[in-house]
Amino acid sequence: MHSTKILAALTATTAAVALTACADPTTNSTTTEQSNSSTAASTTHYDVSAIPTVDEIAALVPDEIRKRGTLRNGASTGYAPAEYMAADGQTPIGYDIDINRALAKVMGLQEGTTKHSEFPTIIPALGTKFDVGLSSFTITSEREQQVNMISYLNVGSAWGVAQGNPKNFDPSNPCGMTIAVQTGTAQETYANDLSNQCVADGKEKITVMPHELQTDIATKLISGQYDATLADSTVIGYTSAQSGGKIVQLGDTFESAPQGVAVSKDDAALTEAVQKAMQYLMDNGYLTDILATYGADSAALTSADVNPAVD
Known part of the structure; x- marks a missing residue:
């Protein structure tokens, strides 16, 4: 505007x-449990163990990430309910953290990990320190020039x-x-x-x-x-x-405006794997379920688009 x-x-x-x-x-x-106490809210998370690996999506994952077995996410963990720290002050939780873990499951990886990083430092670290950035990134034309953005929320x-x-x-x-x-x-x-x-x-x-x-x-x-x-x-x-x-x-x-997962421009294979994994989470109701844990299910999109047109 x-x-x-x-x-x-x-x-x-x-x-x-x-x-x-x-x-x-x-x-x-929030959920009833979250409303009752901040401690309860700090331990809330979505159980991704039942989410299956999708072989054709797993086959798209770059060798380096497949061998490592982890999908490394960078997030600024002071932005509840999307990404914040549990009561121990060391464990990142929130719907973006759970979505990253869910993406890792679909992609056949052992786990999706998240480390705190100050918000402006996440995008420059993609492709080196982090594989993806799930940290409430609004999709803008400027960001699409820097990284690939895969849409998943409208906030x-x-x-x-x-x-x-x-x-x-x-x-x-x-x-x-x-x-x-x-x-x-x-x-x-x-x-x-x-x-x-x-x-x-x-x-x-x-x-x-x-x-x-x-x-x-x-x-x-x-x-x-x-x-x-x-x-x-x-x-x-x-x-x-x-x-x-x-x-x-x-x-x-x-x-x-839509929010997106940020992936390095230099990694077309990972971009495709994340896009297809996110679409799978959308199509099978997992994305909505994860967001519902944090009272944000109405923010879910139904189409995971790479670099969608934005104002």
Whole structure:
């Protein structure tokens, strides 16, 4: 979206019914177990043991990965429910982690592993440190020039504020406010575009506060250091549930866009294997089941496309 249209578009989001393709944060976005305690949520995961290997897909996996037996994923693990750390502070969990494990099963590998990496460092490490990047990557034309992107989710953005909106944040007029975002995300770009438009309109700029971890933002939002946060709608919904309502979504979901698995441009064979494995997970209901564990099943796509056309 062009920056000249952003503020106007925000005021019209209440009518944007088509943009609510991801989990509805106004409803319970976690399982009952997750809602009851943060500890229970920290141990939630999807059991991929019943997912079969598909021989024709396994045959596509590059020899190096097949011999290693692992599908190595890089993720910024502070973005629940997509990717975050369990209570031990060392074990990555979340639906992207489970999806990577499921892909590995279909591809005939022993396991899918995930290591934490700061968000902006994941794509440059593909093909060396990591095989894939499942870390809530919004598919953009810029990213498609850097890596191959295989679509699997459709997720919108949403505003989050402290309960009761004590800072009186108005999504239709964010100028002069302090907004927290995760570094390197589409929301950081969006917030900076909003700020530039504010200045162009003769209004006060937005103070955009980037953080490596979305979990750090939640604490500061509750304490009143920030006016609002902007993140994936699934993240806002999950954060609201885990905070016991101390953080709530303000306004409707907007700017809905596909997310994708990132694979090195230099690895056509792995790209094809991941695409076909993801399509298998879609066609057989596994992707929806995994997402449902985290209350995000309505975000699932039905077609795994390589580098789909995006605005």
